[in-house]
Amino acid sequence: MQMNYVFDIDGTLTPARSPIEPEFKNFFLKWRKGKNVYLISGSDYEKSVEQVGKDVLEAVNACFNTAGNICYKKGTVIYRNDWNAPTDLVTMLEDFLKTSKFPIRAGRHLEHRIGMLNFSIVGRDCTRKQRKDYNMFDLKVKERKKFCKIIMETFPDIEATVGGQISIDIYALGMNKAQIIKHINGPIYFFGDKTKKGENDYAIARKLTSPPNKVFTVKNWQDTQNILKNL
Numbered sequence: 001m002q003m004n005y006v007f008d009i010d011g012t013l014t015p016a017r018s019p020i021e022p023e024f025k026n027f028f029l030k031w032r033k034g035k036n037v038y039l040i041s042g043s044d045y046e047k048s049v050e051q052v053g054k055d056v057l058e059a060v061n062a063c064f065n066t067a068g069n070i071c072y073k074k075g076t077v078i079y080r081n082d083w084n085a086p087t088d089l090v091t092m093l094e095d096f097l098k099t100s101k102f103p104i105r106a107g108r109h110l111e112h113r114i115g116m117l118n119f120s121i122v123g124r125d126c127t128r129k130q131r132k133d134y135n136m137f138d139l140k141v142k143e144r145k146k147f148c149k150i151i152m153e154t155f156p157d158i159e160a161t162v163g164g165q166i167s168i169d170i171y172a173l174g175m176n177k178a179q180i181i182k183h184i185n186g187p188i189y190f191f192g193d194k195t196k197k198g199e200n201d202y203a204i205a206r207k208l209t210s211p212p213n214k215v216f217t218v219k220n221w222q223d224t225q226n227i228l229k230n231l
């Protein structure tokens with residue numbers, strides 16, 4: 001059976017929160033010819049368009065967004081799973097916003113996406129410098145991990161994982177990136193940069209550790225490119 005290649009986008013095919021490097025994009029578009037290739041992201045489709053471009057998204061078999069809660073084939077929605085975050089959860093997140101010791105609130109702290117909620121103390125409207133500062137703060141105090149633990153202890157039917165640099169991703173139990181496996185026929189090679197426990201590629205990575213499946217944990221897109229060149 002033909003191998004399926006599944007790639008996380010942010011930090012795996014692109015630099016964090018930035019567009020794909022043009023040289024790597026050309027390489028990737030040539031490399032994927034004749035292969036089954038899928039993309040998966042915690043972000044929405046519009047963000048993926050900004051990061052890798054419509055040409056890449058339409059050249060792959062499918063793109064799964066918002067942790068696999070919506071799927072696009074050549075720009076057309078194939079399925080979507082809607083979910084409304086409970087009011088008690090939103091109240092808890094608002095409390096986190098009041099109590100976090102990080103001093104900046106830049107705006108857009110709760111982002112409701114298809115099938116999930118993204119939450120950030122510094123806020124999605126932050127500058128690059130504020131994003132970096134929050135990330136440094138969180139590396140020290142592990143605030144996001146603590147939030148995830150509290151959320152999951154309080155709401156047993158909800159899952160929360162550390163997102164990228166500043167946020168956490170929250171969804172109904174099981175509605176994480178691993179859900180896309182059932183939509184793909186045959187073995188999977190998965191590439192992701194956040195495959196550790198508590199990170200947002202972990203749920204899918206832990207299901208693909210046995211042959212013929214394989215997980216490639218990468219440091220950045222350069223790492224991904226080197227692996228693809230030597231496959």
Ligand code: M1P
Pocket residue numbers: 009010017041042043044118163164165166167168169200
């Ligand atoms: O794709 C990884 C993550 O990218 C963003 O994370 P952050 O803003 O924290 O760097 C978010 O879109 C997040 O949902 C996503 O998982």
